[in-house]
Amino acid sequence: xxxxxxxxxxxxxxxxxxxxxxxxxxxxxxxxxxxxxxxxxxxxxxxxxxxxxxxxxxxxxxxxxxxxxxxxxxxxxxxxxxxxxxxxxxxxxxxxxxxxxxxxxxxxxxxxxxxxxxxxxxxxxxxxxxxxxxxxxxxxxxxxxxxxxxxxxxxxxxxxxxxxxxxxxxxxxxxxxxxxxxxxxxxxxxxxxxxxxxxxxxxxxxxxxxxxxxxxxxxxxxxxxxxxxxxxxxxxxxxxxxxxxxxxxxxxxxxxxxxxxxxxxxxxxxxxxxxxxxxxxxxxxxxxxxxxxxxxxxxxxxxxxxxxxxxxxxxxxxxxxxxxxxxxxxxxxxxxxxxxxxxxxxxxxxxxxxxxxxxxxxxxxxxxxxxxxxxxxxxxxxxxxxxxxxxxxxxxxxxxxxxxxxxxxxxxxxxxxxxxxxxxxxxxxxxxxxxxxxxxxxxxxxxxxxxxxxxxxxxxxxxxxxxxxxxxxxxxxxxx
Amino acid sequence: xxxxxxxxxxxxxxxxxxxxxxxxxxxxxxxxxxxxxxxxxxxxxxxxxxxxxxxxxxxxxxxxxxxxxxxxxxxxxxxxxxxxxxxxxxxxxxxxxxxxxxxxxxxxxxxxxxxxxxxxxxxxxxxxxxxxxxxxxxxxxxxxxxxxxxxxxxxxxxxxxxxxxxxxxxxxxxxxxxxxxxxxxxxxxxxxxxxxxxxxxxxxxxxxxxxxxxxxxxxxxxxxxxxxxxxxxxxxxxxxxxxxxxxxxxxxxxxxxxxxxxxxxxxxxxxxxxxxxxxx
Ligand SMILES: Cc1cc2nc3c(=O)[nH]c(=O)nc-3n(C[C@H](O)[C@H](O)[C@H](O)COP(=O)(O)OP(=O)(O)OC[C@H]3O[C@@H](n4cnc5c(N)ncnc54)[C@H](O)[C@@H]3O)c2cc1C
Ligand code: SF4
Ligand code: FES
Numbered sequence: 013x014x015x016x017x018x019x020x021x022x023x024x025x026x027x028x029x030x031x032x033x034x035x036x037x038x039x040x041x042x043x044x045x046x047x048x049x050x051x052x053x054x055x056x057x058x059x060x061x062x063x064x065x066x067x068x069x070x071x072x073x074x075x076x077x078x079x080x081x082x083x084x085x086x087x088x089x090x091x092x093x094x095x096x097x098x099x100x101x102x103x104x105x106x107x108x109x110x111x112x113x114x115x116x117x118x119x120x121x122x123x124x125x126x127x128x129x130x131x132x133x134x135x136x137x138x139x140x141x142x143x144x145x146x147x148x149x150x151x152x153x154x155x156x157x158x159x160x161x162x163x164x165x166x167x168x169x170x171x172x173x174x175x176x177x178x179x180x181x182x183x184x185x186x187x188x189x190x191x192x193x194x195x196x197x198x199x200x201x202x203x204x205x206x207x208x209x210x211x212x213x214x215x216x217x218x219x220x221x222x223x224x225x226x227x228x229x230x231x232x233x234x235x236x237x238x239x240x241x242x243x244x245x246x247x248x249x250x251x252x253x254x255x256x257x258x259x260x261x262x263x264x265x266x267x268x269x270x271x272x273x274x275x276x277x278x279x280x281x282x283x284x285x286x287x288x289x290x291x292x293x294x295x296x297x298x299x300x301x302x303x304x305x306x307x308x309x310x311x312x313x314x315x316x317x318x319x320x321x322x323x324x325x326x327x328x329x330x331x332x333x334x335x336x337x338x339x340x341x342x343x344x345x346x347x348x349x350x351x352x353x354x355x356x357x358x359x360x361x362x363x364x365x366x367x368x369x370x371x372x373x374x375x376x377x378x379x380x381x382x383x384x385x386x387x388x389x390x391x392x393x394x395x396x397x398x399x400x401x402x403x404x405x406x407x408x409x410x411x412x413x414x415x416x417x418x419x420x421x422x423x424x425x426x427x428x429x430x431x432x433x434x435x436x437x438x439x440x441x442x443x444x445x446x447x448x449x450x451x452x453x454x455x456x457x458x459x460x461x462x463x464x465x466x467x468x469x470x471x472x473x474x475x476x477x478x479x480x481x482x483x484x485x486x487x488x489x490x491x492x
Numbered sequence: 493x494x495x496x497x498x499x500x501x502x503x504x505x506x507x508x509x510x511x512x513x514x515x516x517x518x519x520x521x522x523x524x525x526x527x528x529x530x531x532x533x534x535x536x537x538x539x540x541x542x543x544x545x546x547x548x549x550x551x552x553x554x555x556x557x558x559x560x561x562x563x564x565x566x567x568x569x570x571x572x573x574x575x576x577x578x579x580x581x582x583x584x585x586x587x588x589x590x591x592x593x594x595x596x597x598x599x600x601x602x603x604x605x606x607x608x609x610x611x612x613x614x615x616x617x618x619x620x621x622x623x624x625x626x627x628x629x630x631x632x633x634x635x636x637x638x639x640x641x642x643x644x645x646x647x648x649x650x651x652x653x654x655x656x657x658x659x660x661x662x663x664x665x666x667x668x669x670x671x672x673x674x675x676x677x678x679x680x681x682x683x684x685x686x687x688x689x690x691x692x693x694x695x696x697x698x699x700x701x702x703x704x705x706x707x708x709x710x711x712x713x714x715x716x717x718x719x720x721x722x723x724x725x726x727x728x729x730x731x732x733x734x735x736x737x738x739x740x741x742x743x744x745x746x747x748x749x750x751x752x753x754x755x756x757x758x759x760x761x762x763x764x765x766x767x768x769x770x771x772x
Contacts, residue, residue, distance in 0.1 A: 185579070185709070185711050186709065187530060187537075187576070187577040187579070223577070224577050224578060224579035225516070225579070226579060226580075226582070226711055229520065229580065229581060229582060229711075230516045230517065230520055230579070230580065230581070231516060231520060252711075252712075252713040253712050253713065254713070254714065254715050256715065256725060258725070262725065263718055263720060263725060263744060263748070265747060265748060265750075265751045266751075268715075268716075269714060269715040271713055271714045271715065272708060272714035272715055272716045275708055275709065275713070275714055276708065280536065280537070280708070281534070285755065285759075286755075286758060286759050286762055287534065288534045288536075289534060289535050289536040289561060289562060289759060290536040290537075290708075291536075291752045291755035291756070291759070293751065293752070293755075364747065364750075365744070365747035365748070412711065412712055412713065413712075414711060414712065414730070
């Protein structure tokens with residue numbers, strides 16, 4: 013008789029909530045090798061694995077899990093890397109419950125196989141074994157490609173092209189590469205040492221990184237291509253422009269965009285002030301507006317930075333919250349309060365201009381809107397005020413317009429994303445490709461990484477066939 | 493890339509000039525733009541206006557007043573030292589037009605910012621009169637440099653130790669009484685810019701100010717730099733730093749500039765203590 017299927021997944025140890033909120037160190041501690049093998053045993057190694065269909069980059073999931081079962085952890089990580097260059101990162105931040113794990117057959121009767129935790133485990137295992145193996149350098153192709161932005165899309169595209177023998181330069185506006193991985197997602201969820209490790213790997217492949225270089229300001233994309241000899245470019249500048257609600261009092265002191273709040277903490281290390289010079293103001297009572305990953309990160313960072321009470325205010329219901337379930341659970345465990353069906357209408361300040369109250373209104377759900385989610389409608393007369401010292405607005409980001417604005421002929425949609433062919437990622441400008449959040453609108457790390465990989469494939473195709481007449485038109489139309 | 497300090501000069505009490513090796517920035521910079529720098533690995537990002545550039549040598553000149561921990565720290569560096577980071581040019585360049593007669597007002601240390609601007613205004617055919625305002629004679633900056641560029645330099649000091657006694661607004665009033673002024677450009681402390689705006693609003697003289705809110709990234713990513721102009725929220729780092737003075741909410745700007753005053757003082761005290769310790 014076949015072994016009875018274990019319905020429960022192997023738990024992963026976490027720091028206890030009381031301890032967590034006193035530190036910015038990572039919450040989830042990862043599997044031990046024994047735990048990983050026990051969890052891998054739960055996989056049925058399906059012949060037609062539905063999990064793979066749920067993975068945006070089609071990692072060969074049963075094959076890597078089988079290697080874990082056999083104890084070949086390095087083989088497993090190599091298998092993953094065939095499809096995903098950033099396993100240590102994706103294992104931590106992918107919304108697996110909406111992707112591979114949602115489709116897992118074990119999940120029908122019990123809990124799905126913990127694919128993300130296994131991915132994370134093998135990547136960390138590899139790193140703990142010392143130097144990660146660098147593939148031999150291919151023969152140089154003698155062609156230069158410019159990558160604009162060093163988030164997951166840019167890093168992935170760069171490493172793919174370097175592995176093919178291109179001379180690749182990444183241009184990054186900030187003083188540290190990594191994009192959202194560096195400035196947005198906090199240490200306790202994604203240690204910066206892990207991001208640094210991935211960047212180090214990309215550099216070892218021969219990719220050159222220029223930080224402090226704002227394309228469109230320091231040099232335009234046109235200058236890079238016509239004067240500096242870059243024959244193709246990949247624009248991966250992300251969706252880093254914060255949105256505000258445009259309600260009264262939003263510019264009062266103590267009100268931050270989530271981007272500013274998280275950048276001060278993660279990139280500038282304001283939580284280590286005064287050892288680090290950048291300050292941050294986190295009062296006793298913090299309100300975070302929004303309910304995505306960004307909002308959860310801001311709320312949990314606020315707790316760690318000393319807030320006594322953190323409240324998330326969200327205009328829809330729990331079902332519509334876009335954050336990863338694990339992060340909502342973590343936030344609640346740590347004591348973050350959720351006020352759903354509630355929306356701010358204005359902020360009230362004191363005489364020095366500091367925010368002291370937020371006036372909110374209760375909402376109810378109406379008919380579904382364009383996004384398919386039920387539209388929130390304010391309930392008239394239900395306004396009330398919440399006393400507050402610090403507010404973080406996390407209602408979304410839109411693409412940064414600097415590159416499109418300074419690159420004639422690079423068309424954008426009315427949402428500010430760059431127009432591109434969905435298959436090849438070619439834009440309306442010859443030689444220019446795009447990917448990640450600037451193409452799709454704010455999405456996920458894995459989608460950004462996946463699109464970097466796709467673009468790399470067609471950049472290679474373009475540079476190989478560059479002299480053929482009408483080639484760009486073909487690539488732009490996706491007829492290749 | 494190292495951002496090497498090629499030259500350092502003391503301009504007056506607490507104000508210094510530095511030439512930084514930054515070829516890309518030097519090549520791309522236009523009047524009105526700024527840079528963001530970090531002095532060292534644990535440093536904060538601070539914006540400073542570009543005072544001058546030398547494309548051939550790949551050099552950017554910055555002028556700063558030592559008012560807080562970061563600028564004092566910067567001032568302690570020497571020729572040959574390197575800055576951790578130096579990025580730019582950021583912000584929109586000034587719209588240079590031929591207005592006719594332009595009065596360019598530099599309050600205190602704002603004068604540094606005027607240099608590239610008046611040069612461009614002159615080139616565009618304007619008659620340019622500069623007002624340099626300072627508390628006292630020692631604090632009058634860049635008078636000689638300015639005289640080489642513009643048609644006339646008017647100096648005002650609060651204590652009357654040099655030039656005209658009074659504020660820059662007194663100087664401006666004097667000029668407005670004397671001749672027709674077509675445009676005014678003011679940069680300096682917020683109360684000064686506000687006073688200038690109030691003076692030119694009535695007669696409807698086009699007035700531009702360069703704002704200096706707190707910034708982090710300088711590329712539109714964080715919104716730390718938000719200001720209100722004409723009742724709308726703008727990001728000074730990408731929509732500015734220059735705005736129509738008659739539309740700016742100066743009171744809000746003044747308040748927002750004080751957001752970290754306590755932390756800044758604390759940081760400065762610690763730094764001074766450390767310097768004292770190191771000195772003994
Ligand atoms: C707080 C937060 C938490 C998140 N949590 C998750 C999560 O748990 N799971 C998940 O899958 N996704 C998460 N996301 C989303 C995910 O991080 C993004 O979808 C992903 O990073 C997009 O990658 P990208 O490469 O397109 O852009 P980014 O990571 O945004 O990188 C773009 C880079 O380009 C640089 N740049 C911009 N303009 C220029 C220019 N003109 N010149 C040079 N460089 C420029 C930027 O400085 C930046 O470094 C989160 C996002 C945030 C903000
Ligand atoms: S669907 Fe689940 S059980 Fe099947 S191969 Fe994928 S992870 Fe294993
Ligand atoms: S400084 Fe961050 S948006 Fe202006």
